[in-house]
Structure formats: structure tokens, C-alpha cells
Ligand SMILES: Nc1nc2c(c(=O)[nH]1)N[C@H]1C(S)=C(S)[C@@H](COP(=O)(O)OP(=O)(O)OC[C@H]3O[C@@H](n4cnc5c(N)ncnc54)[C@H](O)[C@@H]3O)O[C@H]1N2
């Protein structure tokens with residue numbers, strides 16, 4: 001096996017390689033009907049062709065008036081028409097007049113204020129208004145949310161429901177977005193059997209497959225899982241190469257550390273290219289990254305919590321980068337609720353729970369179960385607590401980065 005790739009690199013160096021690789025292999029863009037763009041990464045500018053709101057309109061059900069008419073105390077005005085939301089009727093409010101109006105209906109010419117219907121007295125077409133109604137009340141002005149030619153969205157942003165809805169309100173029905181990466185998921189190991197099958201001595205159930213498939217689906221992808229593979233290098237090689245010829249990303253878990261059956265790094269070296277192997281992070285140190293055929297290749301360590309932590313940090317980063325996402329994932333700052341004593345030099349991603357204190361401060365409770373096989377503990381946690389490189393003795397109240405999940 002060659003040894004001309006970075007190894008034992010820092011987390012930041014690994015992240016830089018992931019970023020550069022993703023930029024090199026940006027996925028193509030596609031034009032989609034708006035309804036299909038949810039959660040995609042936008043690949044174009046969105047510039048407003050119309051203002052929002054498109055016209056001055058009423059915020060309430062009531063009566064459109066000229067404020068000057070009702071400014072001097074209780075006043076009775078003549079009802080001259082009704083304007084509902086829908087087609088603008090070209091109504092006018094002249095001195096002494098009012099128009100019945102509903103929420104979202106265009107303001108009639110001449111009117112500048114809407115008085116809610118609950119406070120008026122109605123006698124046929126004579127409407128009596130109370131004193132002290134604020135001028136301009138309950139009017140929503142054209143362009144107060146968006147003006148024509150405003151740059152509303154930019155490439156690299158995530159199409160959240162509110163953003164897709166904003167695009168809809170601008171009247172735009174198609175968007176250019178990044179293609180979704182296609183992802184093939186492999187789990188390997190002679191010890192693995194599927195849930196539903198009773199364990200023979202030495203066997204465990206394959207949990208990483210559900211873990212990875214769930215993480216990928218939660219990120220909006222439609223991953224494909226291969227059948228669990230035994231530790232047979234020839235079969236592994238042929239299946240991986242098969243997947244790598246037609247998927248954008250191939251993710252394996254297990255068989256990347258130092259055991260006799262850890263074939264994956266040698267396979268990647270022989271048939272593809274290793275970009276790095278072994279990162280100074282915990283869990284997840286044996287992480288492998290490179291290229292195989294036309295795919296990016298991620299070899300995650302087999303321990304379930306290592307799968308979780310490496311996916312949540314570098315795996316997700318790769319998938320985001322391939323799609324040109326520019327918006328960073330959220331990192332919070334929190335105060336430690338219990339001390340941390342970390343003797344080793346690697347950056348550690350401890351599992352823990354976040355809690356908002358009475359004073360509004362976010363507190364992180366690191367989990368005492370730190371082993372990378374402790375999946376249940378990770379499942380009950382809701383954040384990765386980042387403990388920086390180098391030996392660290394962090395006291396209660398120390399401020400740490402946390403990655404919520
Ligand atoms: N001598 C060394 N031993 C180990 C090292 C090392 O550097 N030198 N690294 C350790 C670290 S750190 C980790 S993490 C693991 C990673 O090992 P592998 O990626 O080679 O994974 P395996 O050995 O195949 O499995 C590790 C562990 O995870 C279980 N596993 C694997 N696949 C699944 C699955 N689909 N579902 C549930 N559990 C799975 C497997 O049974 C093992 O217990 O290596 C350390 N050893």
C-alpha cells in the first residue's frame with residue numbers, strides 16, 4: 001500500500017480536504033418546479049420581479065376611511081361600497097365616505113386608514129366611528145416586505161419552507177437547484193446479522209445501516225443500502241466498484257482500522273485514491289476519505305457512535321459541499337454543567353444533552369458513557385460537545401461549542 005496520503009491529520013486539515021474535494025466535484029444543477037425544490041440547495045439568484053405586498057391592502061376586516069374625517073371625535077360616515085379580497089373594484093373614498101373592506105383587499109383610492117369592524121356602529125349605510133383611531137392603522141403598504149429588484153435569495157442557500165413560500169409569493173414557479181447526491185451505503189463484517197435474526201455466539205445486529213440511512217434521509221437524501229457484506233476483500237471490492245461507477249458518494253462503515261480484516265483502506269488504495277486516512281478526532285479516528293471511480297468515498301469507522309460523529313461532522317459537510325451549500329450548519333455555544341478532563345490530544349466530540357437554564361444560558365451536560373460503542377447513550381443525547389485539541393481540563397461553566405442534533 002502507498003503511504004503518500006495525509007494521515008493522522010488534524011480535524012481542521014481533514015475538513016479542508018473535504019471542502020476542497022467537494023468544490024472540485026460540485027454536482028450539476030437542475031431546474032425544478034417550485035413544489036419539488038423543498039430542502040434543496042439553491043443554485044441561482046432570486047431577484048424580485050414584483051413588490052410584496054404587490055399593492056396597499058387592509059390588514060383587518062373593517063372600514064377604509066380618510067383619517068382626517070374621523071380625527072375630531074366620534075363621526076358618522078356614508079358607506080359607499082364594499083371591497084373584498086380578490087379583484088380590485090376601483091373604489092374611491094371621498095370626504096365623508098367609507099368603504100367596507102376585508103383582510104387582504106386592496107385599499108380604495110383616497111382611504112388611508114382601516115378601522116376594525118368590532119369598534120363601529122352600523123345603521124344601514126351610516127357607519128359611526130369612535131374617536132382616537134391612529135392614522136394609517138391596519139394598512140399594509142406595497143413593497144414593505146420586498147421591493148422590485150431586491151436580491152431575495154442567493155446561490156448556496158437552503159430552500160426552507162418559508163423561503164420556497166417567499167419565492168411562490170413572488171410568482172416564480174421554477175428554480176435552479178443543485179442535484180441531490182446519490183449515496184450508496186455499505187455495512188461490512190462477518191459478525192453482522194439483520195434485526196429479526198437471533199444472534200449466534202459472537203454475532204451482533206447490524207445497527208449502522210439504519211443509523212446511516214436515517215441520517216442521510218434526515219438530510220433530504222434517498223440513499224441506497226447494499227446487503228450487509230462479509231469480510232471478504234474480493235466481494236467487497238467488486239460491490240464497492242459497482243456502486244462507485246454509478247453513485248456520487250459511497251459510504252462504508254467498518255473495516256478501516258488496523259485489524260486483519262480491515263480491508264477497506266487497501267482496496268481504496270488499489271482501486272482508487274486515498275485523500276486522507278486517520279484523523280485526530282475522537283470518536284472516529286480511523287476515518288478514510290478518497291475517490292473510487294466516479295464517486296467520493298467515505299470509509300467510516302465501524303463503532304456506531306463513530307459512524308454518528310464522523311457523519312455529523314465531515315460526512316454531512318461533504319454532502320453539503322457537493323451541493324454548493326454556503327450556509328453553515330448551526331454551532332451553539334454552551335456552558336458545561338459538569339467538568340471535562342480529556343487527557344488525549346485529539347479533538348473530541350462528546351455526546352451530551354442541552355438544557356436552557358432559568359437565566360437563558362444554554363448548558364451542556366456531557367454524557368458519562370463516552371465509549372464509541374455506547375449507541376444508546378448517543379441516542380438519548382441531543383448534541384455533540386466539542387472538546388478542543390490537546391489535553392483539556394474544563395471546569396463547570398467553561399464555554400464550549402456544541403453541535404445540536
Ligand atoms: N489496533 C487498533 N485497533 C483499533 C484501532 C486502532 O487504531 N488500532 N482503532 C479503534 C477505533 S478508534 C475504532 S473506531 C475502531 C474502528 O474499527 P473499524 O472501522 O475497522 O470497524 P470494525 O473493526 O469493523 O468494527 C468496529 C466495531 O464496530 C462494530 N460494527 C461494525 N459494523 C457495524 C454495524 N454495521 N452495526 C453495528 N456495529 C458494527 C464492530 O462489531 C466492532 O465492534 O477500531 C478500533 N480498533
Ligand code: MOO
Nearest residue numbers: 283284285306372
Ligand atoms: O475513535 Mo474510535 O472511533 O474510538 O471509536
